[in-house]
Amino acid sequence: MSDITVSSTTITPVVNGEARSLSAGSTMGDLLRTLALDPQLVVVEHNRTILRDRAQYDALRLATGDTIEIVHFVGGG
């Protein structure tokens, strides 16, 4: 069996329902920066666990198969 070379360089977590390619070793903080999202204006759920402490974003390494939901407030009644 050969090494799975693709997965050693990229990961594909599912973000808001869509698989996204990120370089291996990326953190939640990296993902938000890639998406140009202000961490203060969004809430992040990682594998159904809400990340209540924004300070932990840069310590959280992502992996293929992770499910991430990034939500915010929109107009509603």
Add this chain to the structure above:
Amino acid sequence: MTTLLSPARPAEALDTPFIIAGREFRSRLLVGTGKYASNDAMIHAIDASGAEVVTVAVRRVNLDRTREEGILYHLDPSRFFLLANTAGCYAADDAVRYARLARAAGFNEWVKLEVIGDQETLLPDTAGLLEATRTLAAEGFKVMAYSNDDLVTALRLEDAGAVAVMPLASPIGSGLGLLNEFSIRTIKHRLSVPVIVDAGVGTASDACLTMEQGVDGILMNTALAAASDPVRMATAMRSAVDAGRLAYLAGRMPRREVAVPSSPMEGLLE
């Protein structure tokens, strides 16, 4: 009499404080932020309404950024009390998840809880609503529960830990006005927690009539957002809520089936 010489007092000076779960709010009119033609129209209408509590929904961020829909880009959270809703949830578990996400945004632990049971009428799922209320109240949430106008449901929600019960005037977005004055009056009469009518108000007379039932407040969205001129309607609603509230506090005259003259019967000419 000195009262004849005193200037007219503003409505709030004649009212009692509006308190939910120990927190005093300055306006009995609560407004939503959805369905406006533009963000500017929304901001101007909310300002005209005088509302302090504004509701918001929790949704996925559009990662393609084809449009900037985050409401905090437009609405200054320091000027308003943000009340997140769980609109769009059809199960207690979903509503609890949305409420937890909203709390993690870091503004407050309040939620306008919706658990919907029917797509066509958007009427609440009573069993799911009670379950979610219990779960969230146990987690320290201040739950304001969107309910149908049923007394027993309202009583159960209060028992489940809701800090306010929000019976509908008529279905969400319908603009049909207050369909059952008796139900709303009965709910208000029997509950200890505040009763805030949520949904169905269409125009100012609906808001006034609703407040005349003695309820503590009204939450509306579409009546403002879908008016041809939201600022004028918001101004009208603000006056209507004040008028209805003061009329309730004033105590209306008895209804009579016969006329009673307002002018003296004595002193008429022969």
